Amino acid sequence: MDRKTIVISAVNLVEAGPLAILRECLSYLSLLAGEANYRVVAIVYKKELADYPHIEYIETQWPKKRWINRLWYEYVSLGRISEDLSPVQLWLSLHDTTPSVKAHFRAVYCHNAFSFYRWRFHDLLFAPKIALFALFTKYIYATNIKKNNFLIVQQEWFKKGMSSMFGLDPELIIVSPPQVKPFVHGIIGANNGRSGKYTFLFAGSPNSHKNFEVICRAAAILEKAGVHDFTVRITVKGTENRYAKWLYRHWGHLNTIDFIGFVSRRRLEDLYQESNCLIFPSKVETWGLPISEFASLQKPMLLASLPYAEETAGGSRFVAFFDPDCAEVLASQMRKLVMGDISFLKPVPQPAYNEPTATSWCELFSLLLTGDKSVHSTNKGIYDN
Structure with missing residues (x-):
């Protein structure tokens, strides 16, 4: 039986939280590829950023040089790569954009919230890129977004915002909160500062x-x-x-x-x-x-x-x-x-998540690869006819 191909596109993830997401994702897929009948291909900036066994890598640094290069790569080059890798069972884009590719199932991980940021003149003065992100992230997301079978977000408010902004069915937006390793518990009110202040x-x-x-x-x-x-x-x-x-x-x-x-x-x-x-x-x-x-x-x-x-x-x-x-x-x-007054501090209730949700990469890929049969009965995206 031929192996099914999973492609992870993450050429823009090189640091901080997004890179951590890439590493966690490939760490899980490395185990999946080693145990199950899957071929996993990762398209990354550099292999050394997230190097795991049982993963095939395609390295490319060209799209990072200029925005026009990035757009060409997303909407032209990746399409050619998808044809070379065909048939692709699942294509997961980990960096907000939805590339023009051919795959049975398609999904995009949305982790840029700047489309909901109310930028100010202050941002134009100190960080014009932030203002530009706030202005144009909506349009970056919008391209091809309805061709996905699923969107992945980390919080319920973001899910509601994306559903409203793009007219998407909330049942096709998966809330997948990050897994955070706890630290050793401290003591409420204790002054652990070295200065005594x-x-x-x-x-x-x-x-x-x-x-x-x-x-x-x-x-x-x-x-x-x-x-x-x-x-x-x-x-x-x-x-x-x-x-x-x-x-x-x-x-x-x-x-x-x-x-x-x-x-x-x-x-x-x-x-x-x-x-x-x-x-x-x-x-x-x-x-x-x-x-x-x-x-x-x-x-x-x-x-x-x-x-x-x-x-x-x-x-x-x-x-x-x-x-x-x-x-x-x-x-x-x-x-x-x-002054030692903590009476104004209050507990915060746990958020209520609406399905679908995924609390681990295993649960997430189970949804992406099997999901709702009514959604995955064809090759088409969310709103394709």
């Missing part, structure tokens, strides 16, 4: 949508009010880009802000243990991994009052939300924690 932490890349400035403004408010017995560690050095330089120029003088710069994964785990409270003010995320990681420590978290944060924090016990544009509210919450 109450320690806040925000770990994120120095990009404008991460909204570091609301933390800086809150710290400035507290210092002006005479509250100094705390430290806020942020993973910005102040030299990385225009936004980071702006942050340091305006708030680098504050005694309570510690510009620690980029930290390794091991150091970040130490910072989680040392810190009393996580602040997460980002204005757009697909998940918000630090929230999940820090939640396992059972310590306070102050989070942006946005759908992604409310879902990610589900099941956490000590949480307060704040308007990500209101430094005054954040400052008030920080002050209460510094």
